[in-house]
Amino acid sequence: MSIAETTPAVGTSGSAFHTADRPRWEDYSRCIHCGLCLEACPTFRLLGEEMDSPRGRIYQIAQADAGRLPLAGAFETHIGRCLDCRACQTACPSGVEYGKILERARAELAAQREVRGPRAWLANYVFRRLLPDPRAMARQARLLRWYQRGGPRAVARATGVLRLLGLAQAESLAPEVEGEFFRAEMGxxxxxxxxxxxRVAFLAGCVQRVAFAGMNRATIRVLQAAGCEVVIPAAQTCCGALHVHAGRREEARELARTNIQAFAGFDAVVTNSAGCGSALKEYGDLLAGDAAAEEFAGRVRDATELLAALGLPAGMLRPLPWKVTYQDPCHLAHGQRIRSAPRQLMAAIPELELVEMERADSCCGSAGIYNVVQPEIAGRLLDEKMATVRATRAGTIVTANPGCMLQLRAGIRRSGAADRVMHVMELLDAALGSAEQ
Ligand code: SF4
Ligand code: SF4
Structure with missing residues (x-):
């Protein structure tokens, strides 16, 4: 029996959902409970609980909409454990757009949850002040750089104070702040x-500007080599992906409106972050009914997608006799259905050997800030991932999302399963011979 047959439509009195961002019956009622998504779901595979599967979560959302389940306790636990990796969307024969349903359930939770004290202050600071403001991000990054490069990190790690404060996991996942931020390039x-x-516009990203500046520069060089004039609009801001993941859709809308204006008039809006690209392509859903948002979303391209379509001029790539393995970022493979473009680009590099890992499109545990808020599950997923990397005997893990890169680097530090992690753009840049020295 389908959810459509068991659950009354939206508007049922007593629904646990109250906001305009509520999960929509027309979305979740498409689930026919077939269970074909279960094996694709990392949390179901690890925990073995129906309520931690896509089908189980959709059922709980339908129950909450029917007023039969409160938005607290078990509901919050199981919705919170979801990675939003969307592997279930790929597996689903009914075309259930699970990401939309989950993110709307999280918006309801965020709207109804009473969070006070230091946690609320910290979340408000990160989402409202830090991510959208490059100057605030640069200030905090300089502080982090001092911690990482000076003596404090060595002391904190040696004394075990991080473990005592419960900060060891978060600290190990913090990005290594770069020497020169991506600032002079803006505008x-x-x-x-x-x-x-x-003529394309490039999204610089909020964290990327301080922790992946070299990767951004590599992306620009590769785009230039492919015949793109690359503009970095100075008025751009954070894409809002992390806000949407956390259910903070109103704040994400404000950011989206700024970006739609900043990126007007270009052939394409290009990003080297799968997570950002997925969020940008969904501006039409975030700002439903806004024609400019739809038009904007239609111009967004992942850098691999654009380059595979344009092609790199023949003879430009020099041989790289490396053995690599590729990790599909969830928001590229499942969120944007882009799998062949990065592989096609790598195949064009002479002498590069790509060895596929098992379950390359299964989440590494990064998933936005999942590895910080759900460290136990994220750690188990990372261990699984590192075992599959080790089996390939590749020295380099290649991927296409900064968040995955941080998580995989943490995995290398604790397992030694490979030597390094690179973005596809960095690999192409190295093959072009233009990489920063
Ligand atoms: S998004 Fe990922 S973790 Fe969440 S239900 Fe779907 S497959 Fe499972
Ligand atoms: S595969 Fe699709 S229709 Fe089947 S249970 Fe999963 S979400 Fe529902």
Whole structure:
């Protein structure tokens, strides 16, 4: 029996959902309870609980909408344990757009949950002040850089104080802050190499500006080599992906409106972050009924997607005799259905050997801030991932999302399963011979 047959439509009096962002009956009622998504779900595989499966979570959401389940206790636990990795969307024969349903359930939880004290203060600071403000991000990054490069980190790790404070996991996942932030590039235009084939705008990202500046520069060089004129609009802001994950949709809408204006008039809006790209492509859903948001979303391209379509000029790539394995970022493989583009680009590099790992499209446990808020499950997923990496005997893990890179680097530190993690753009940049020294 389907949810559509058992659950009254939206508007049922007594529904536990109260906001305009409530999960929609027309979305969740498409689930026919077939269970074909269960084996694809990392949390079901690990925990073996129906309520930690996609089908179980959709059932709980339907029950809450029917007023039969409160938005607390078990509901909050099982919705909180979901990675939002969307592997279930790929597996689902009924076309259930699970990500939309989950994110709306989280918006309801965020709207109804009373969080006070230091946790609420910290969350408000991160989402409202830090992520959208590059100056605040740079200030905090400089502080972190001092901690990482000076003596404090060595002392904190040696004395075990981080474990005592319960901060060891978060500290190990913090990005290594780079020497030179991605700041001088803001507002600049980088010309195409050879005839111009496209005029694109590049999303610099909020964390990427301080922790992946080199990767951003590599992406620009590769885009230029492919004939793109690359503009970095100075007025852009955070994409809002983490806000949507956390159910903070109103704040995400404000960011989306800023970006829609900042990126107007370009052939494409390009990102090297699968998580950001997925959020940008969903602006049409976030700002439902807004034609500019739909138009914007239609122009968003992952860097691998754009480059695979344009193609790199023949003979430009020098041989890289490396053995690599590729981790599909969930928000690229499942969120955007992009799997062949990165592989196609890697296949164009002479002498590069790509060895596929088992379950390359299964979540590594990064999932936004999941590895910080659900460290136990995230750690188990990372251990699984590192075992599959080790089996390939590849020295380099290649991926296409900064969050995955942080998680996989943490996995290498604790398992030694490979030597390094690179973004596809960094790999192409190295093959072009233009990588930063
Ligand atoms: S999004 Fe991922 S973790 Fe969540 S239900 Fe779907 S497959 Fe499972
Ligand atoms: S595969 Fe789709 S229809 Fe089947 S249980 Fe999972 S979400 Fe529901």
């Amino acid at each position: 600049r235009t980088f010309p195409a190499v050879g005839p111009r084939r496209a």
